[in-house]
Amino acid sequence: MEKLRGFRDIYPEEMRGREKIFSVAERVSRSFGYEKIDFPSLEPMDLYRMKSGEELVGQTFSFVDRGGREVTLVPEATPSVVRMLVSRKDLSWPVRWFSFPKFWRYEEPQSGRLREFYQFNADLFGPDNYAVDAENISLAAGILDGYGLSGHYELRINSRELMNLLISKTGASSIPAVLGVIDRLEKTDQETLLGDLVKCGMQRKEASNLLELISTPASEPDLKKKLYALPGSKPIMEKLEKTISLVRASTNSDITLHMSTVRGLSYYTGIVFEAFGKGEKTRSILGGGRYNEMAAMLSGSPIPAIGFGMGDVVIEGLMRKLGIWNESRPSAKAYICTASTDYLEYAFTVAGLLRRSGMDTDIDLSGRSLSAQMKSAAKSGAKKAIIIGAREKSGRKVTLRNMETGEQQEVDLEGALMQF
């Protein structure tokens, strides 16, 4: 009877907040012209082998099905979405798609991470320019703002091209390895970082210069000068600055250049971004970037792409901390009590009328005393109670009680409908 590790049961009270997560993301996405898609929960394991190699496959729920196929419960959206994209030759660009499916990853559960979770994904395919990047990032900000998180998060933006340029000026033998070190900047001490960078082939002096540069806050006026002074950086910096200013035009939230945001070892080729709760030590609440090589890896034909993913777990944690996670119980607007079960048939008739006219209606089916039923009616939060007994049935009437004021009257059915 126990749940599996890292999985959750979701009760009605918790569904309220969860539905807001879904509905806001959907509404804001549509307002940006994104259309909703969905894809299978089970995919061939090879879909992830191709993209990521065996290591990531080891962190999935994978098994051999009855037909001998190696299959994987989907751990992410991108491969499936890209497959959908390249399978269609009649799409006009740009393609803006979003989805909000469940994913599964076989990892140790901890704060902000479970083995089953929902993840919102929004991608834009086709054009590749700073405005496209800015629009996708603006959608991310728009959704967080829609959750009521304005002012409570910081959106960090960086450019892989800039980082590649910086790293290529050093003696490092592998850019991805250096990015991996930088990604751990905030949770690792200086000495370890230096050592790790030296292991990547840098001189110690180069390593400390690099660390100093990427640790500089964007508010520091000299930072921009230093970056522009790098040979070859001008077009990259101009693009990055234009992107950031467009995003800032769309939201009042904090948008910052943050050079230690590099998004790990993944497949990004251009701009990268991540959102964090302000003053929280939580993991990122959302992250994404430009990944122009992905389609070519999966299909042979390159399609420029930018997108991001946002898991429900971290968002929920942040909203709970801020006290904006809604757990109130939905209440029926009408609650029908009967003097005895003899009147249930008439109660069903009345309920049918109410429901067809758009009124959520509970019928008390317990057969208990009227007083007990009234207690339930009060507890349910219903605005009106309807009492049905011999008098009401014979006169095709109902007794309508206002649960807030306690006033009640006997009215005919049409009159009752008018009251709602």
Added chain:
RNA sequence: GCCGGGGUGGGGUAGUGGAUAUCCUUGGGGACUGUGGAUCCCCGGACCCGGGUUCAAUUCCCGGACCCGGCCCCA
């Protein structure tokens, strides 16, 4: 996969090598068979699982699963 911490009804708790396991809350019923959330009364519901030590384990020891958190990783 590794490391640290944790467990008593649905939720929150008290307590104990031995007796009917405490209290609050939630849930159900009644007082009140045609009328409310208050009050009063009654009822239901728990020592994570397995092994060991012991005359006796919810309590002590070991292991496991689970929960919380950290590492790795974060697609």
